[in-house]
Protein backbone atom coordinates (compact mmCIF):
# COMPACT_ATOMS: atom_id res chain seq x y z
CA UNK A 1 0.00 0.00 0.00
CA UNK A 2 1.19 3.46 -0.76
CA UNK A 3 1.68 5.52 2.38
CA UNK A 4 -0.42 8.64 2.80
CA UNK A 5 2.39 10.77 4.12
CA UNK A 6 6.12 10.26 4.13
CA UNK A 7 8.46 11.59 6.80
CA UNK A 8 5.65 13.67 8.25
CA UNK A 9 6.05 16.14 5.45
CA UNK A 10 5.34 14.69 2.01
CA UNK A 11 1.72 13.94 1.10
CA UNK A 12 1.50 11.14 -1.44
CA UNK A 13 -0.56 12.15 -4.46
CA UNK A 14 -0.18 9.00 -6.53
CA UNK A 15 2.26 6.42 -7.82
CA UNK A 16 3.89 7.49 -11.07
CA UNK A 17 6.01 4.48 -11.85
CA UNK A 18 7.95 1.52 -10.66
CA UNK A 19 11.49 0.46 -11.22
CA UNK A 20 13.90 -2.13 -10.08
CA UNK A 21 14.29 -0.52 -6.72
CA UNK A 22 10.67 0.13 -5.92
CA UNK A 23 7.82 2.53 -6.47
CA UNK A 24 8.07 6.21 -7.40
CA UNK A 25 5.39 8.53 -5.99
CA UNK A 26 4.35 12.03 -6.88
CA UNK A 27 4.13 13.89 -3.57
CA UNK A 28 3.31 17.34 -2.27
CA UNK A 29 6.00 18.80 -0.04
CA UNK A 30 3.84 20.43 2.61
CA UNK A 31 6.73 22.44 3.95
CA UNK A 32 7.92 24.04 0.75
CA UNK A 33 4.63 23.74 -1.14
CA UNK A 34 6.09 22.08 -4.19
CA UNK A 35 5.71 18.78 -5.97
CA UNK A 36 8.44 16.20 -5.60
CA UNK A 37 8.96 12.64 -6.75
CA UNK A 38 9.78 10.16 -4.02
CA UNK A 39 11.28 6.79 -4.73
CA UNK A 40 11.06 4.04 -2.18
CA UNK A 41 14.00 1.73 -1.94
CA UNK A 42 14.46 -1.30 0.25
CA UNK A 43 11.80 -3.24 2.00
CA UNK A 44 13.21 -5.25 4.81
CA UNK A 45 13.88 -4.11 8.32
CA UNK A 46 17.50 -3.21 8.78
CA UNK A 47 19.41 -0.57 6.96
CA UNK A 48 22.28 -2.65 5.77
CA UNK A 49 20.47 -4.33 2.91
CA UNK A 50 21.99 -3.74 -0.48
CA UNK A 51 19.04 -1.63 -1.47
CA UNK A 52 19.29 0.77 1.36
CA UNK A 53 22.99 1.07 0.77
CA UNK A 54 22.30 1.57 -2.89
CA UNK A 55 19.72 4.23 -2.17
CA UNK A 56 22.09 6.18 -0.02
CA UNK A 57 24.76 5.82 -2.68
CA UNK A 58 22.32 7.07 -5.27
CA UNK A 59 21.49 10.04 -3.12
CA UNK A 60 25.14 10.82 -2.55
CA UNK A 61 26.04 10.54 -6.22
CA UNK A 62 23.16 12.56 -7.50
CA UNK A 63 22.91 15.18 -4.79
CA UNK A 64 26.39 16.37 -5.60
CA UNK A 65 25.45 16.84 -9.22
CA UNK A 66 23.76 20.08 -10.07
CA UNK A 67 22.89 20.09 -13.72
CA UNK A 68 19.72 21.05 -15.56
CA UNK A 69 19.74 17.66 -17.27
CA UNK A 70 20.17 15.55 -14.16
CA UNK A 71 17.13 14.74 -12.03
CA UNK A 72 17.93 16.61 -8.82
CA UNK A 73 18.02 14.70 -5.54
CA UNK A 74 16.74 16.82 -2.67
CA UNK A 75 16.95 14.45 0.25
CA UNK A 76 17.30 10.85 1.39
CA UNK A 77 15.22 9.81 4.38
CA UNK A 78 15.32 6.53 6.25
CA UNK A 79 11.94 5.57 7.63
CA UNK A 80 10.11 2.32 8.20
CA UNK A 81 12.87 0.13 6.85
CA UNK A 82 13.00 2.02 3.58
CA UNK A 83 15.07 4.78 2.17
CA UNK A 84 12.98 7.45 0.55
CA UNK A 85 14.76 9.42 -2.14
CA UNK A 86 13.19 12.83 -2.51
CA UNK A 87 13.72 14.02 -6.07
CA UNK A 88 12.78 16.71 -8.48
CA UNK A 89 9.44 15.73 -10.03
CA UNK A 90 9.72 15.58 -13.79
CA UNK A 91 6.39 15.18 -15.62
CA UNK A 92 7.75 13.11 -18.44
CA UNK A 93 7.89 9.99 -20.46
CA UNK A 94 11.02 7.92 -20.63
CA UNK A 95 12.91 7.62 -23.89
CA UNK A 96 12.02 3.94 -23.75
CA UNK A 97 8.33 4.78 -23.67
CA UNK A 98 8.67 7.31 -26.48
CA UNK A 99 10.56 4.91 -28.72
CA UNK A 100 8.16 2.08 -27.99
CA UNK A 101 5.76 3.81 -30.36
CA UNK A 102 8.26 3.60 -33.20
CA UNK A 103 11.54 5.16 -34.33
CA UNK A 104 12.06 8.79 -33.41
CA UNK A 105 13.27 11.50 -35.73
CA UNK A 106 17.12 11.75 -35.77
CA UNK A 107 17.52 15.45 -34.98
CA UNK A 108 15.09 15.09 -32.09
CA UNK A 109 17.06 12.12 -30.77
CA UNK A 110 20.27 14.11 -31.22
CA UNK A 111 18.84 16.98 -29.17
CA UNK A 112 17.78 14.61 -26.40
CA UNK A 113 21.13 12.85 -26.56
CA UNK A 114 23.07 16.12 -26.42
CA UNK A 115 21.37 17.12 -23.18
CA UNK A 116 22.05 13.76 -21.57
CA UNK A 117 25.62 13.74 -22.84
CA UNK A 118 26.22 17.19 -21.36
CA UNK A 119 24.91 16.00 -18.00
CA UNK A 120 27.01 12.87 -18.07
CA UNK A 121 30.08 14.82 -19.14
CA UNK A 122 29.62 16.96 -16.04
CA UNK A 123 29.34 13.78 -13.94
CA UNK A 124 32.48 12.35 -15.52
CA UNK A 125 34.31 15.58 -14.75
CA UNK A 126 33.74 14.95 -11.08
CA UNK A 127 34.66 11.30 -11.28
CA UNK A 128 31.18 9.81 -11.34
CA UNK A 129 30.23 7.10 -13.80
CA UNK A 130 26.52 6.53 -14.21
CA UNK A 131 26.78 2.85 -15.20
CA UNK A 132 23.10 2.40 -15.96
CA UNK A 133 22.47 4.67 -18.91
CA UNK A 134 19.50 3.26 -20.81
CA UNK A 135 16.35 4.59 -22.47
CA UNK A 136 14.33 3.88 -19.32
CA UNK A 137 16.52 6.22 -17.30
CA UNK A 138 16.18 9.18 -19.67
CA UNK A 139 13.15 11.28 -18.76
CA UNK A 140 11.81 13.48 -21.56
CA UNK A 141 9.30 16.27 -20.90
CA UNK A 142 6.67 17.57 -23.31
CA UNK A 143 9.06 20.27 -24.54
CA UNK A 144 11.78 17.64 -25.08
CA UNK A 145 13.89 18.62 -22.12
CA UNK A 146 15.81 15.49 -21.20
CA UNK A 147 17.00 14.54 -17.73
CA UNK A 148 19.06 11.54 -16.78
CA UNK A 149 17.81 9.78 -13.69
CA UNK A 150 18.83 6.97 -11.46
CA UNK A 151 22.41 7.27 -10.53
CA UNK A 152 21.49 4.23 -8.45
CA UNK A 153 24.54 2.32 -9.45
CA UNK A 154 26.67 5.31 -10.25
CA UNK A 155 30.17 4.96 -8.97
CA UNK A 156 32.27 7.79 -7.77
CA UNK A 157 35.97 7.08 -7.97
CA UNK A 158 37.05 5.70 -4.61
CA UNK A 159 33.76 4.04 -3.73
CA UNK A 160 35.31 0.76 -2.68
CA UNK A 161 32.08 -0.72 -1.48
CA UNK A 162 30.51 -0.53 -4.86
CA UNK A 163 33.63 -1.81 -6.52
CA UNK A 164 33.18 -4.98 -4.52
CA UNK A 165 29.62 -5.43 -5.60
CA UNK A 166 30.78 -5.85 -9.17
CA UNK A 167 30.05 -4.21 -12.43
CA UNK A 168 27.11 -6.16 -13.59
CA UNK A 169 24.35 -4.40 -11.81
CA UNK A 170 23.22 -2.47 -14.86
CA UNK A 171 21.09 -3.58 -17.77
CA UNK A 172 23.14 -5.96 -19.95
CA UNK A 173 21.48 -4.80 -23.15
CA UNK A 174 23.34 -1.50 -23.00
CA UNK A 175 26.65 -2.84 -21.73
CA UNK A 176 29.76 -2.01 -23.70
CA UNK A 177 31.87 -4.93 -24.95
CA UNK A 178 34.50 -4.22 -22.28
CA UNK A 179 31.90 -4.22 -19.53
CA UNK A 180 30.43 -7.42 -20.94
CA UNK A 181 33.87 -9.00 -20.62
CA UNK A 182 34.01 -8.06 -16.96
CA UNK A 183 36.21 -4.96 -17.12
CA UNK A 184 35.97 -2.29 -14.46
CA UNK A 185 33.40 0.37 -15.36
CA UNK A 186 34.80 3.46 -17.03
CA UNK A 187 33.36 6.70 -18.39
CA UNK A 188 33.71 5.22 -21.90
CA UNK A 189 31.07 2.66 -20.95
CA UNK A 190 28.56 5.46 -20.38
CA UNK A 191 29.43 6.81 -23.84
CA UNK A 192 28.70 3.42 -25.35
CA UNK A 193 25.48 3.03 -23.36
CA UNK A 194 24.22 6.44 -24.43
CA UNK A 195 25.11 5.65 -28.05
CA UNK A 196 23.22 2.36 -27.76
CA UNK A 197 20.26 4.16 -26.19
CA UNK A 198 20.17 6.68 -29.02
CA UNK A 199 20.46 3.80 -31.49
CA UNK A 200 17.38 2.25 -29.88
CA UNK A 201 15.48 5.54 -30.04
CA UNK A 202 16.23 6.26 -33.67
CA UNK A 203 15.90 2.68 -34.90
CA UNK A 204 12.94 1.70 -32.75
CA UNK A 205 14.76 -1.40 -31.59
CA UNK A 206 17.63 -2.23 -29.32
CA UNK A 207 21.01 -2.75 -31.00
CA UNK A 208 21.25 -6.38 -29.97
CA UNK A 209 19.16 -9.48 -30.35
CA UNK A 210 16.93 -10.28 -27.48
CA UNK A 211 18.27 -13.06 -25.28
CA UNK A 212 16.75 -14.48 -22.16
CA UNK A 213 20.08 -15.86 -21.06
CA UNK A 214 22.26 -13.17 -19.52
CA UNK A 215 25.49 -14.99 -20.23
CA UNK A 216 24.58 -15.43 -23.88
CA UNK A 217 23.75 -11.73 -24.00
CA UNK A 218 27.13 -10.78 -22.56
CA UNK A 219 29.00 -13.10 -24.90
CA UNK A 220 27.11 -11.73 -27.86
CA UNK A 221 27.93 -8.15 -26.94
CA UNK A 222 31.56 -9.02 -26.30
CA UNK A 223 32.02 -10.85 -29.59
CA UNK A 224 30.03 -8.90 -32.13
CA UNK A 225 30.47 -5.48 -33.64
CA UNK A 226 27.40 -3.33 -33.15
CA UNK A 227 25.02 -2.87 -36.06
CA UNK A 228 25.22 0.24 -38.18
CA UNK A 229 22.21 2.53 -37.71
CA UNK A 230 19.93 2.49 -40.75
CA UNK A 231 17.47 5.28 -39.98
CA UNK A 232 19.70 7.75 -38.20
CA UNK A 233 20.71 10.04 -41.08
CA UNK A 234 23.29 12.56 -39.85
CA UNK A 235 23.11 11.05 -36.39
CA UNK A 236 24.31 7.66 -37.63
CA UNK A 237 28.05 8.40 -37.70
CA UNK A 238 27.92 9.91 -34.22
CA UNK A 239 26.11 6.88 -32.79
CA UNK A 240 28.61 4.60 -34.50
CA UNK A 241 31.51 6.52 -33.02
CA UNK A 242 29.92 6.40 -29.57
CA UNK A 243 29.64 2.65 -30.08
CA UNK A 244 33.23 2.31 -31.20
CA UNK A 245 34.26 -1.14 -30.03
CA UNK A 246 37.61 0.24 -28.92
CA UNK A 247 37.17 2.41 -25.82
CA UNK A 248 40.54 4.02 -26.51
CA UNK A 249 39.29 5.58 -29.72
CA UNK A 250 35.72 6.13 -28.58
CA UNK A 251 34.99 9.84 -28.10
CA UNK A 252 34.74 11.23 -24.61
CA UNK A 253 31.31 12.18 -23.33
CA UNK A 254 32.15 15.85 -23.81
CA UNK A 255 33.09 15.20 -27.44
CA UNK A 256 29.96 13.18 -27.96
CA UNK A 257 27.89 15.99 -26.50
CA UNK A 258 29.47 18.44 -28.93
CA UNK A 259 28.79 16.17 -31.89
CA UNK A 260 25.22 15.47 -30.84
CA UNK A 261 24.56 19.16 -30.36
CA UNK A 262 25.86 19.87 -33.85
CA UNK A 263 23.51 17.29 -35.37
CA UNK A 264 20.62 18.62 -33.33
CA UNK A 265 21.36 22.13 -34.58
CA UNK A 266 21.63 20.89 -38.15
CA UNK A 267 25.33 21.63 -38.25
CA UNK A 268 26.17 18.04 -39.00
CA UNK A 269 29.33 18.93 -40.86
CA UNK A 270 30.79 20.95 -38.01
CA UNK A 271 31.38 19.62 -34.56
CA UNK A 272 31.07 15.97 -35.39
CA UNK A 273 34.35 16.31 -37.25
CA UNK A 274 36.25 16.26 -33.99
CA UNK A 275 34.54 13.06 -33.07
CA UNK A 276 34.60 11.44 -36.46
CA UNK A 277 38.27 12.23 -36.94
CA UNK A 278 39.25 10.13 -33.95
CA UNK A 279 41.79 7.47 -34.81
CA UNK A 280 41.17 3.77 -34.86
CA UNK A 281 38.60 1.45 -36.30
CA UNK A 282 35.06 2.55 -35.76
CA UNK A 283 31.99 0.51 -35.33
CA UNK A 284 30.65 2.06 -38.49
CA UNK A 285 33.42 0.51 -40.52
CA UNK A 286 33.55 -2.78 -38.69
CA UNK A 287 32.02 -5.75 -40.44
CA UNK A 288 28.58 -6.44 -39.18
CA UNK A 289 27.96 -10.00 -38.13
CA UNK A 290 24.58 -11.15 -39.31
CA UNK A 291 22.22 -11.79 -36.47
CA UNK A 292 21.46 -15.47 -36.12
CA UNK A 293 17.91 -16.22 -37.20
CA UNK A 294 17.16 -17.58 -33.76
CA UNK A 295 18.03 -14.27 -32.18
CA UNK A 296 15.80 -11.54 -33.53
CA UNK A 297 16.58 -7.89 -32.95
CA UNK A 298 15.04 -6.65 -29.74
CA UNK A 299 12.26 -4.25 -30.46
CA UNK A 300 11.59 -1.78 -27.72
CA UNK A 301 8.13 -3.14 -27.45
CA UNK A 302 6.64 -6.51 -26.87
CA UNK A 303 8.92 -9.10 -28.27
CA UNK A 304 9.56 -12.57 -26.98
CA UNK A 305 13.14 -13.22 -26.07
CA UNK A 306 15.07 -15.96 -27.74
CA UNK A 307 18.00 -17.64 -26.14
CA UNK A 308 20.95 -17.97 -28.43
CA UNK A 309 23.73 -20.09 -27.04
CA UNK A 310 27.06 -18.45 -27.75
CA UNK A 311 28.92 -20.31 -30.47
CA UNK A 312 31.74 -22.44 -29.19
CA UNK A 313 35.24 -21.42 -30.09
CA UNK A 314 38.29 -22.75 -28.27
CA UNK A 315 40.15 -19.48 -28.60
CA UNK A 316 37.59 -17.76 -26.45
CA UNK A 317 38.21 -19.65 -23.25
CA UNK A 318 39.71 -16.71 -21.38
CA UNK A 319 36.94 -14.40 -22.41
CA UNK A 320 34.35 -16.92 -21.37
CA UNK A 321 35.92 -17.31 -17.97
CA UNK A 322 35.70 -13.56 -17.51
CA UNK A 323 32.13 -13.66 -18.71
CA UNK A 324 31.23 -16.48 -16.39
CA UNK A 325 32.57 -14.46 -13.51
CA UNK A 326 30.59 -11.49 -14.72
CA UNK A 327 27.49 -13.63 -15.08
CA UNK A 328 27.93 -14.99 -11.58
CA UNK A 329 28.12 -11.46 -10.25
CA UNK A 330 25.06 -10.59 -12.27
CA UNK A 331 23.22 -13.59 -10.88
CA UNK A 332 24.09 -12.52 -7.36
CA UNK A 333 23.05 -8.96 -8.07
CA UNK A 334 19.79 -10.09 -9.59
CA UNK A 335 19.06 -12.55 -6.84
CA UNK A 336 19.85 -10.03 -4.16
CA UNK A 337 17.80 -7.44 -5.92
CA UNK A 338 14.78 -9.60 -6.11
CA UNK A 339 15.02 -11.63 -2.99
CA UNK A 340 15.87 -8.80 -0.73
CA UNK A 341 13.74 -6.07 -1.92
CA UNK A 342 14.00 -4.89 -5.42
CA UNK A 343 11.03 -6.82 -5.53
CA UNK A 344 10.31 -4.87 -3.50
CA UNK A 345 11.91 -3.65 -6.04
CA UNK A 346 14.11 -4.88 -10.10
CA UNK A 347 16.02 -3.51 -15.67
CA UNK A 348 17.03 -3.83 -15.83
CA UNK A 349 18.21 -3.47 -16.24
CA UNK A 350 18.38 -5.53 -15.79
CA UNK A 351 18.08 -5.51 -12.56
CA UNK A 352 17.05 -4.53 -12.56
CA UNK A 353 18.73 -5.47 -11.24
CA UNK A 354 17.11 -5.92 -13.99
CA UNK A 355 15.85 -2.78 -13.74
CA UNK A 356 16.21 -5.44 -13.16
CA UNK A 357 14.55 -7.96 -11.03
CA UNK A 358 11.49 -9.21 -11.56
CA UNK A 359 8.63 -10.81 -10.26
CA UNK A 360 10.05 -13.47 -10.37
CA UNK A 361 10.33 -13.08 -7.67
CA UNK A 362 8.23 -10.57 -9.07
CA UNK A 363 9.55 -7.68 -7.56
CA UNK A 364 6.64 -5.51 -7.28
CA UNK A 365 4.74 -4.61 -4.21
CA UNK A 366 1.08 -5.11 -3.61
CA UNK A 367 0.44 -1.49 -4.41
CA UNK A 368 1.10 -1.99 -8.07
CA UNK A 369 -2.17 -3.64 -8.84
CA UNK A 370 -5.50 -2.68 -10.20
CA UNK A 371 -6.41 -0.34 -7.42
CA UNK A 372 -3.96 2.29 -8.47
CA UNK A 373 -5.14 5.71 -9.41
CA UNK A 374 -4.32 6.39 -13.03
CA UNK A 375 -1.45 8.75 -13.45
CA UNK A 376 -2.48 11.91 -15.13
CA UNK A 377 1.07 13.07 -15.64
CA UNK A 378 3.32 12.62 -18.57
CA UNK A 379 4.78 9.55 -16.94
CA UNK A 380 1.58 7.67 -17.58
CA UNK A 381 2.10 4.84 -20.00
CA UNK A 382 0.74 5.42 -23.41
CA UNK A 383 -2.25 3.19 -23.84
CA UNK A 384 -1.13 2.51 -27.38
CA UNK A 385 2.15 1.10 -26.23
CA UNK A 386 2.50 -2.61 -26.35
CA UNK A 387 2.33 -3.35 -22.67
CA UNK A 388 4.84 -6.09 -22.27
CA UNK A 389 7.61 -3.70 -22.92
CA UNK A 390 6.36 -0.37 -21.98
CA UNK A 391 8.01 -1.67 -19.11
CA UNK A 392 10.77 -0.19 -17.28
CA UNK A 393 8.48 2.57 -16.60
CA UNK A 394 5.02 3.22 -15.44
CA UNK A 395 2.45 0.83 -14.12
CA UNK A 396 -0.64 0.01 -16.08
CA UNK A 397 -4.00 -1.31 -15.17
CA UNK A 398 -4.51 -4.99 -15.81
CA UNK A 399 -5.95 -5.56 -19.23
CA UNK A 400 -9.25 -7.30 -19.08
CA UNK A 401 -8.45 -9.30 -22.15
CA UNK A 402 -4.99 -10.42 -21.16
CA UNK A 403 -4.50 -13.97 -22.20
CA UNK A 404 -3.43 -16.63 -19.78
CA UNK A 405 -2.86 -20.32 -20.03
CA UNK A 406 -4.42 -20.70 -16.63
CA UNK A 407 -7.67 -22.58 -16.41
CA UNK A 408 -10.45 -20.04 -16.07
CA UNK A 409 -11.77 -22.13 -13.21
CA UNK A 410 -8.64 -21.19 -11.36
CA UNK A 411 -9.67 -17.55 -11.39
CA UNK A 412 -11.60 -18.20 -8.24
CA UNK A 413 -8.79 -20.19 -6.70
CA UNK A 414 -5.97 -17.80 -6.06
CA UNK A 415 -3.86 -20.39 -4.26
CA UNK A 416 -3.98 -22.73 -7.21
CA UNK A 417 -3.07 -19.94 -9.63
CA UNK A 418 -0.01 -19.14 -7.54
CA UNK A 419 0.95 -22.80 -7.26
CA UNK A 420 0.58 -23.24 -11.01
CA UNK A 421 2.59 -20.10 -11.63
CA UNK A 422 5.59 -21.24 -9.63
CA UNK A 423 5.31 -24.74 -11.10
CA UNK A 424 6.16 -23.16 -14.45
CA UNK A 425 9.32 -21.56 -13.11
CA UNK A 426 12.14 -21.26 -13.74
CA UNK A 427 11.79 -23.41 -16.87
CA UNK A 428 8.87 -21.94 -18.76
CA UNK A 429 9.15 -18.19 -18.34
CA UNK A 430 7.04 -17.51 -21.40
CA UNK A 431 4.03 -19.35 -19.95
CA UNK A 432 4.65 -17.83 -16.52
CA UNK A 433 4.82 -14.34 -18.01
CA UNK A 434 1.37 -14.94 -19.47
CA UNK A 435 0.01 -15.40 -15.95
CA UNK A 436 1.07 -11.86 -14.98
CA UNK A 437 -1.46 -9.07 -15.36
CA UNK A 438 -0.46 -5.92 -17.16
CA UNK A 439 0.26 -4.02 -13.97
CA UNK A 440 2.58 -6.76 -12.82
CA UNK A 441 4.36 -6.90 -16.16
CA UNK A 442 4.93 -3.19 -16.09
CA UNK A 443 6.23 -3.25 -12.57
CA UNK A 444 8.42 -6.25 -13.26
CA UNK A 445 9.98 -4.80 -16.39
CA UNK A 446 10.22 -6.33 -19.82
CA UNK A 447 9.84 -10.01 -20.56
CA UNK A 448 13.55 -10.05 -21.37
CA UNK A 449 14.39 -8.80 -17.90
CA UNK A 450 12.00 -11.28 -16.36
CA UNK A 451 13.47 -14.18 -18.30
CA UNK A 452 16.99 -12.97 -17.54
CA UNK A 453 16.21 -13.01 -13.87
CA UNK A 454 14.79 -16.51 -13.93
CA UNK A 455 17.81 -17.70 -15.86
CA UNK A 456 19.76 -17.05 -12.67
CA UNK A 457 17.52 -19.28 -10.55
CA UNK A 458 18.06 -23.04 -10.59
CA UNK A 459 14.84 -23.94 -8.82
CA UNK A 460 11.98 -22.46 -6.87
CA UNK A 461 9.95 -24.51 -4.41
CA UNK A 462 6.58 -23.65 -2.94
CA UNK A 463 6.74 -24.53 0.75
CA UNK A 464 3.30 -23.33 1.70
CA UNK A 465 0.29 -21.46 0.38
CA UNK A 466 -2.33 -19.68 2.48
CA UNK A 467 -5.28 -17.84 1.01
CA UNK A 468 -5.96 -14.75 3.08
CA UNK A 469 -9.09 -13.63 1.25
CA UNK A 470 -9.99 -11.28 -1.57
CA UNK A 471 -7.81 -13.18 -4.00
CA UNK A 472 -4.72 -12.65 -1.87
CA UNK A 473 -2.34 -15.46 -1.12
CA UNK A 474 0.68 -15.77 1.14
CA UNK A 475 3.20 -18.11 -0.35
CA UNK A 476 6.38 -19.42 1.24
CA UNK A 477 9.12 -19.94 -1.32
CA UNK A 478 12.60 -21.32 -1.40
CA UNK A 479 14.89 -20.38 -4.25
CA UNK A 480 17.99 -22.29 -5.21
CA UNK A 481 20.66 -20.41 -7.08
CA UNK A 482 24.34 -21.11 -7.54
CA UNK A 483 24.25 -23.87 -4.93
CA UNK A 484 22.70 -21.68 -2.25
CA UNK A 485 19.11 -21.33 -1.10
CA UNK A 486 17.04 -18.40 0.03
CA UNK A 487 13.54 -18.45 1.51
CA UNK A 488 10.95 -15.74 1.69
CA UNK A 489 7.23 -15.17 2.03
CA UNK A 490 5.41 -13.20 -0.61
CA UNK A 491 1.90 -11.82 -0.68
CA UNK A 492 0.37 -12.20 -4.10
CA UNK A 493 -2.97 -10.95 -5.35
CA UNK A 494 -4.82 -12.83 -8.07
CA UNK A 495 -7.60 -11.34 -10.12
CA UNK A 496 -9.41 -13.20 -12.86
CA UNK A 497 -6.73 -15.87 -13.00
CA UNK A 498 -3.89 -13.37 -13.31
CA UNK A 499 -1.33 -12.23 -10.78
CA UNK A 500 -1.95 -8.51 -10.42
CA UNK A 501 0.14 -7.55 -7.40
CA UNK A 502 3.00 -9.03 -5.47
CA UNK A 503 5.37 -8.12 -2.72
CA UNK A 504 7.64 -9.49 -0.04
CA UNK A 505 5.99 -9.87 3.33
Ligand SMILES: Nc1ncnc2c1ncn2[C@@H]1O[C@H](COP(=O)(O)OP(=O)(O)OP(=O)(O)O)[C@@H](O)[C@H]1O
Nearest residue numbers: 017018019020021024037089090150355379392393
Ligand atom coordinates in the same frame (compact mmCIF):
# COMPACT_ATOMS: atom_id res chain seq x y z
N1 LIG B 1 11.91 12.20 -10.82
C1 LIG B 1 10.87 11.62 -11.45
N2 LIG B 1 9.81 12.34 -11.84
C2 LIG B 1 8.75 11.75 -12.46
N3 LIG B 1 8.68 10.43 -12.75
C3 LIG B 1 9.72 9.67 -12.39
C4 LIG B 1 10.86 10.21 -11.74
N4 LIG B 1 11.74 9.22 -11.50
C5 LIG B 1 11.18 8.11 -11.99
N5 LIG B 1 9.97 8.37 -12.53
C6 LIG B 1 9.05 7.39 -13.15
O1 LIG B 1 9.08 6.22 -12.37
C7 LIG B 1 9.54 5.13 -13.16
C8 LIG B 1 10.42 4.22 -12.34
O2 LIG B 1 11.60 4.94 -11.99
P1 LIG B 1 12.88 4.20 -11.46
O3 LIG B 1 14.02 5.13 -11.43
O4 LIG B 1 12.54 3.53 -10.18
O5 LIG B 1 12.99 3.11 -12.59
P2 LIG B 1 14.12 2.18 -13.10
O6 LIG B 1 15.25 2.98 -13.59
O7 LIG B 1 13.49 1.27 -14.06
O8 LIG B 1 14.49 1.36 -11.82
P3 LIG B 1 15.79 1.32 -10.98
O9 LIG B 1 16.37 2.64 -11.02
O10 LIG B 1 15.35 0.97 -9.61
O11 LIG B 1 16.64 0.31 -11.65
C9 LIG B 1 10.26 5.75 -14.34
O12 LIG B 1 10.25 4.93 -15.45
C10 LIG B 1 9.49 7.03 -14.55
O13 LIG B 1 8.35 6.77 -15.34
